[in-house]
Amino acid sequence: MRYCSGCGAPVELKRPEGDLLDRHVCVGCGEIHYQNPKVVVGAVCGWRDKVLLCRRAIEPRSGFWTIPAGYLEIGESTEQGAAREAWEEARAQIAIDGLLAVYNVVRIGQVQLHYRARLLSPEVAAGPETRELDLFAWEAIPWAELAFPTVQWVLHRAIVLRDHTGPYPPALGPEEAPPQRSR
Amino acid sequence: MRYCSGCGAPVELKRPEGDLLDRHVCVGCGEIHYQNPKVVVGAVCGWRDKVLLCRRAIEPRSGFWTIPAGYLEIGESTEQGAAREAWEEARAQIAIDGLLAVYNVVRIGQVQLHYRARLLSPEVAAGPETRELDLFAWEAIPWAELAFPTVQWVLHRAIVLRDHTGPYPPALGPEEAPPQRSR
Numbered sequence: 001m002r003y004c005s006g007c008g009a010p011v012e013l014k015r016p017e018g019d020l021l022d023r024h025v026c027v028g029c030g031e032i033h034y035q036n037p038k039v040v041v042g043a044v045c046g047w048r049d050k051v052l053l054c055r056r057a058i059e060p061r062s063g064f065w066t067i068p069a070g071y072l073e074i075g076e077s078t079e080q081g082a083a084r085e086a087w088e089e090a091r092a093q094i095a096i097d098g099l100l101a102v103y104n105v106v107r108i109g110q111v112q113l114h115y116r117a118r119l120l121s122p123e124v125a126a127g128p129e130t131r132e133l134d135l136f137a138w139e140a141i142p143w144a145e146l147a148f149p150t151v152q153w154v155l156h157r158a159i160v161l162r163d164h165t166g167p168y169p170p171a172l173g174p175e176e177a178p179p180q181r182s183r
Numbered sequence: 184m185r186y187c188s189g190c191g192a193p194v195e196l197k198r199p200e201g202d203l204l205d206r207h208v209c210v211g212c213g214e215i216h217y218q219n220p221k222v223v224v225g226a227v228c229g230w231r232d233k234v235l236l237c238r239r240a241i242e243p244r245s246g247f248w249t250i251p252a253g254y255l256e257i258g259e260s261t262e263q264g265a266a267r268e269a270w271e272e273a274r275a276q277i278a279i280d281g282l283l284a285v286y287n288v289v290r291i292g293q294v295q296l297h298y299r300a301r302l303l304s305p306e307v308a309a310g311p312e313t314r315e316l317d318l319f320a321w322e323a324i325p326w327a328e329l330a331f332p333t334v335q336w337v338l339h340r341a342i343v344l345r346d347h348t349g350p351y352p353p354a355l356g357p358e359e360a361p362p363q364r365s366r
Contacts, residue, residue, distance in 0.1 A: 001188040005216070008186035008193075018311055020271070021256065033188070036221045037255050039294050072220050073204065077287035078294055079355075088203070099353060102282060102296065104260035111222050111261055113285065113294075128201055167352035170282060172262075 006031050037109040041081040042069025044158040045094050047119040050135035051158070054089050056147055057131040064147035067154065068092065069114070082115045090133050091125040094118060100161070101154045101171040114154045116161065138162065149174070189214050220292040224264040225252025227341040228277050230302040233318035234341070237272050239330055240314040247330035250337065251275065252297070265298045273316050274308040277301060283344070284337045284354040297337045299344065321345065332357070 001024045004011050009028025016023055016032055024033040044067050045052040053065045068086040072078060079096050086092040094117040103112040126133050136142070138159055146152050156175045161168055184207045187194050192211025199206055199215055207216040227250050228235040236248045251269040255261060262279050269275040277300040286295040309316050319325070321342055329335050339358045344351055 003186055003188055003191035005184040005186055005188045005194075008191050010191075011188075034254065035257055037257060038219045039222060071217070072294065074218055074220060074292050075289060077289055078285065079287075099285060099355065102261065102285075104262075106258060106260055109257050111255065111294075111296075169350035169352055172282065 001033060001035070004028060004031060005033065037111050039072040039078065039081075040069055040110050040112040041072050041078045041085060042067050042112065042114045042154070043082040043086050043094055043096065043117040044100060044114065044154055045086055045090070045092055045117045045119050046158075047122050047135055050137055051141070051155070052086075052090055052092060052119060052124060052133065053136055053141070054126070054130040054133040056129065057126075058129045061147035063131065065142050065145050066147040066151050067114070069112070069151075078113050079115065082113075082117070086117070087127075089127045089130050091123075091127060093120040095120060098168060099170045100157050100168075101150075103150045103153065103171075103173070105150065112150055114150075114157075116158060184216060184218070187211060187214060188216065220289075220294055222255040222261065222264075223252055223293050223295040224255050224261045224268060225250050225295065225297045225337070226265040226269050226277055226279065226300040227283060227297065227337055228269055228273070228275055228300045228302050229341075230305050230318055233320055234324070234338070235269075235273055235275060235302060235307060235316065236319055236324070237309070237313040237316040239312065240309075241312045244330035246314065248325050248328050249330040249334050250297070252295070252334075261296050262298065265296075265300070269300070270310075272310045272313050274306075274310060276303040278303060281351060282353045283340050283351075284333075286333045286336065286354075286356070288333065295333055297333075297340075299341060 004026035007029045011024040013022045056062050068089040070085045072081040086094045097116040100116045101114045153174045157171045187209035190212045194207040196205045239245050251272040253268045255264040269277045280299040283299045284297045336357050340354045
């Protein structure tokens, strides 16, 4: 940030009185421009014994598999955002069940909220940011080709809770791979 | 937003190709300036049979009672942010126990994450944004003088879980007042 988004004058980094951190402060109008982490919302979307994954058509990690997820927008709840991403990336209509995980990815300023959801129909199709998509058996998830560590963590979490009904706490950090189920 | 924070040229509201929403786009460098909801983190801090509340010294809702809470900063996790706010507003050192609630306050673009925490010591003191503070018996919470609806909701949630040990799901919306406990 180099200029004030309100008046166009330059900003300088300095510590406002009473603050504990340096901020971008406008030398013209004095406005303090705070920068804050962003919220990413996603959904692990199940259909019977399968889970929806999308192969990314965009960077970063183009070509790798992910759950539908993206930045929360102004004017929507986190649940609405997760449902919108499922629609945008996979033309999937979903019913949200509960909060699977809250992950802090501090290095890149993200708080990720991932929900467990149920596809309302298996009719899905790649949106513009998706190269292809598929419903994978849980035992056939392409672990080595997942786009991000948090996708791996939340899929582990979903497997741990696979047969769980009733309320559950969200994972707040990485989770070990659950033991393989006997077939 | 009227000017580009990167180059200082004016921005205009328009829909980037492939986007579903209008964005602030710089007429000079073309940068798209996304605006996103902010994360608020807070903690219900218990000490034996009491809970820490702070009377706000700043607007909005100056003079009303709240739990320590505020905007998440870049470079910290949500748990670290909640602990920092407890320190800034109440000079409280806390141990976080679990996630009590995730509230969407869509109208003002906030996602609030509130934790259950334990004071490590009853030595607390008002920070600069706090007029006074106190440890309240749960039965003596000043319900009519709370600063925000979400403070009421999360205190209800904490009371519901008051004697609960083990994992618990976060509340995702308002909660009814729990029945009064017999004394």
